[in-house]
Amino acid sequence: MNMKMCLNTALFMAKVSNTVFVCVLASTLVSAVNNTRADETCSSPYLARIEGQEEFVYVWTLGVEGLGDSSDKLVTVDVKPGSPNYGKVISSTSVGGRNEAHHGGFTDDRRQLWLAGLENSRVFIFDVHADPAKPRHVKTIDNFAGATGGAIGPHGAYALPGRVLIPCLSNEKDHGGRTALVEYSNDGNYIATHWLPTKDDPRGAANPNFADGYGYDARVLPRKNALLTSSFTGLNNYMMDFAKLTADPEAMKHFGSTMVMWDFHARQPKKVFEVPGAPLEIRWAWGDNHNYAFTATALTSKLWLVYQDDHGDWQAKEVATVGDVKGGVLPVDISLSADDKTLFVDCFGDGKCRVFDVSDPQKPKQIYEKPIGRQVNMVSQSWDGKRLYFTSSLLARWDKKGEDNEQFVRAYTWNGKELKPSFDLDFTALKLGRPHHMLFGATKLGANRVVASVP
Amino acid sequence: MNVDRTRVVALAITFCLSRVTVAIAADTVSSHDADYDYDPPVAGSYALPVIKVAPDGAIIDSDSKSLDLRQLTHGRITVLSFIYTRCAAPKACPYAAGVLSQLHTLSANDKELATNMRLISLSFDPDYDTPQRLAEYSEAMREQKSGCEWQFVTAKSHAALESILRSYGQAVDQRSNPNDPQGPLYHILRVFLIDRAGRVRNIYSSATLDPRLVLADVKSLLLEEKKPSTR
Numbered sequence: 001m002n003m004k005m006c007l008n009t010a011l012f013m014a015k016v017s018n019t020v021f022v023c024v025l026a027s028t029l030v031s032a033v034n035n036t037r038a039d040e041t042c043s044s045p046y047l048a049r050i051e052g053q054e055e056f057v058y059v060w061t062l063g064v065e066g067l068g069d070s071s072d073k074l075v076t077v078d079v080k081p082g083s084p085n086y087g088k089v090i091s092s093t094s095v096g097g098r099n100e101a102h103h104g105g106f107t108d109d110r111r112q113l114w115l116a117g118l119e120n121s122r123v124f125i126f127d128v129h130a131d132p133a134k135p136r137h138v139k140t141i142d143n144f145a146g147a148t149g150g151a152i153g154p155h156g157a158y159a160l161p162g163r164v165l166i167p168c169l170s171n172e173k174d175h176g177g178r179t180a181l182v183e184y185s186n187d188g189n190y191i192a193t194h195w196l197p198t199k200d201d202p203r204g205a206a207n208p209n210f211a212d213g214y215g216y217d218a219r220v221l222p223r224k225n226a227l228l229t230s231s232f233t234g235l236n237n238y239m240m241d242f243a244k245l246t247a248d249p250e251a252m253k254h255f256g257s258t259m260v261m262w263d264f265h266a267r268q269p270k271k272v273f274e275v276p277g278a279p280l281e282i283r284w285a286w287g288d289n290h291n292y293a294f295t296a297t298a299l300t301s302k303l304w305l306v307y308q309d310d311h312g313d314w315q316a317k318e319v320a321t322v323g324d325v326k327g328g329v330l331p332v333d334i335s336l337s338a339d340d341k342t343l344f345v346d347c348f349g350d351g352k353c354r355v356f357d358v359s360d361p362q363k364p365k366q367i368y369e370k371p372i373g374r375q376v377n378m379v380s381q382s383w384d385g386k387r388l389y390f391t392s393s394l395l396a397r398w399d400k401k402g403e404d405n406e407q408f409v410r411a412y413t414w415n416g417k418e419l420k421p422s423f424d425l426d427f428t429a430l431k432l433g434r435p436h437h438m439l440f441g442a443t444k445l446g447a448n449r450v451v452a453s454v455p
Numbered sequence: 456m457n458v459d460r461t462r463v464v465a466l467a468i469t470f471c472l473s474r475v476t477v478a479i480a481a482d483t484v485s486s487h488d489a490d491y492d493y494d495p496p497v498a499g500s501y502a503l504p505v506i507k508v509a510p511d512g513a514i515i516d517s518d519s520k521s522l523d524l525r526q527l528t529h530g531r532i533t534v535l536s537f538i539y540t541r542c543a544a545p546k547a548c549p550y551a552a553g554v555l556s557q558l559h560t561l562s563a564n565d566k567e568l569a570t571n572m573r574l575i576s577l578s579f580d581p582d583y584d585t586p587q588r589l590a591e592y593s594e595a596m597r598e599q600k601s602g603c604e605w606q607f608v609t610a611k612s613h614a615a616l617e618s619i620l621r622s623y624g625q626a627v628d629q630r631s632n633p634n635d636p637q638g639p640l641y642h643i644l645r646v647f648l649i650d651r652a653g654r655v656r657n658i659y660s661s662a663t664l665d666p667r668l669v670l671a672d673v674k675s676l677l678l679e680e681k682k683p684s685t686r
Contacts, residue, residue: 162658
């Protein structure tokens with residue numbers, strides 16, 4: 001905005017109301033020095049923000065045959081401070097059947113929650129605006145493979161302006177790991193498919209020899225126009241029994257070992273990084289000058305840093321060991337605090353959350369660990385870093401068996417030194433299923449916003 | 456200049472300086488800034504897939520003339536911004552108005568943009584943003600008398616407004632405090648790029664409304680039109 005335009009705007013505002021204009025100035029200056037955003041720390045930067053504290057935790061839950069109604073369902077847990085229902089399930093909506101419920105995400109206006117099933121590629125759209133305490137299933141996308149040109153295994157939904165980005169895990173042709181990023185409008189209409197680069201079709205990306213075409217997570221750093229993707233495995237593997245999979249050397253060859261940096265606006269891959277061992281969740285730092293992201297590699301149990309070097313080039317490097325791979329540590333989900341200082345790392349195999357000081361992102365140091373359960377998968381952290389929520393399920397056929405197959409949502413507080421339990425929900429005893437991805441809900445968005453109809 | 460006006464201007468200058476923004480000039484490469492620290496892609500080097508048909512609706516312009524919105528979303532490459540003039544959120548309507556003003560200024564010296572681009576600022580606050588107030592706002596926003604068409608409009612009725620907002624997916628809510636410093640309405644910033652055939656080709660928010668990207672997108676659509684085999 002040039003100076004004359006600024007003056008025009010300001011003078012018009014002053015004409016409208018001097019008070020309003022001064023408030024613009026005050027808001028501007030305050031926003032420059034005081035980041036007041038609330039919310040889950042790993043959510044999309046394009047997402048409308050919760051004002052203050054989360055009130056609900058939405059839990060996308062895999063159905064278990066013979067347990068309750070056996071169906072996948074969206075479970076809502078009340079986490080509003082002082083609520084008589086705090087720590088209790090207040091609503092549950094089944095979608096009918098089991099779809100390998102996995103991840104989800106809001107549209108940018110936070111009015112819809114999109115929940116994906118990995119097995120049959122259905123995407124269930126819920127209205128979370130009309131009554132955030134009781135989400136309502138309003139639409140199902142059930143022609144995903146046909147609409148997208150063969151991408152399958154939708155892995156959640158990532159809010160972009162007016163649309164969602166759906167990173168996929170597999171393809172219809174061979175059910176392997178070659179896959180794509182898919183875009184749908186907030187209306188639920190297909191827009192585009194962007195296949196991940198391969199050695200044979202690098203689409204202009206540097207380091208094409210590493211390109212395996214696999215996908216998993218996709219996240220954007222807007223001020224760098226940087227889209228980063230990670231890689232996991234295809235349907236053949238994620239729907240296979242875990243013991244059978246790990247005993248099959250050929251199947252174990254088919255895991256992703258790459259991350260890709262894209263030009264986000266152009267949706268063009270720019271550089272492929274070799275990151276062995278299935279790099280999963282991506283967490284961009286939030287700091288204004290923090291040009292880096294973390295990921296954890298499940299099969300090699302390492303933390304990796306993708307960062308912009310002194311020349312402005314993006315690089316990837318291993319920066320820490322999480323645990324002993326042979327001991328089955330298997331880091332799965334990670335959560336970075338809003339101040340970029342603390343990284344929580346959930347390890348499925350031993351059920352522990354390991355906490356790393358990442359103040360120096362090049363040299364993470366483990367400072368704490370806590371057993372959460374016999375198995376643990378996802379972790380969601382509040383923006384103020386004081387509350388963390390954990391779930392237990394990884395994949396229906398990968399979860400532990402027998403007594404080790406604990407299925408829970410557990411909440412903890414974090415005081416900077418230790419995790420202390422807040423509440424514990426046994427999803428098996430409640431006949432709900434296997435809880436997986438969690439997302440925060442609230443009745444208030446933005447500053448002093450209340451849910452209301454359009455004036 | 457009286458004391459109050461001097462104070463307002465001083466505050467305005469402070470306001471401008473506090474918002475480090477990207478300066479664009481026709482056919483020049485601009486520097487990065489804190490919000491947009493990258494080189495934008497070259498126009499025509501990427502695709503802009505069709506998102507949907509730009510919805511229609513009953514509107515009224517700053518001359519109190521009734522129109523169908525589709526009359527303004529066809530025939531030119533259109534940048535449509537939903538606004539309300541009382542908005543004081545720094546990265547919302549004031550910022551969007553600034554970006555459109557830059558595009559308008561650019562078009563004054565670029566015949567292709569002047570004759571092929573249209574800007575629309577559509578207010579979702581029709582009770583306050585009357586045609587007369589929109590005309591005043593228009594006068595304040597335009598740096599150049601020449602340049603591309605820039606329409607300042609609002610919905611013809613509350614029912615028309617609700618339909619337009621719903622069909623464009625523009626979320627607007629009343630704040631619980633009508634005297635909120637950032638304005639009485641809460642909304643996410645939405646700006647739409649619409650091609651000559653009336654199809655939405657991009658949607659921008661505060662985080663993506665980089666004027667260099669919008670310009671690259673407009674020029675990409677112009678280049679696309681010159682390739683008869685595409686679309």
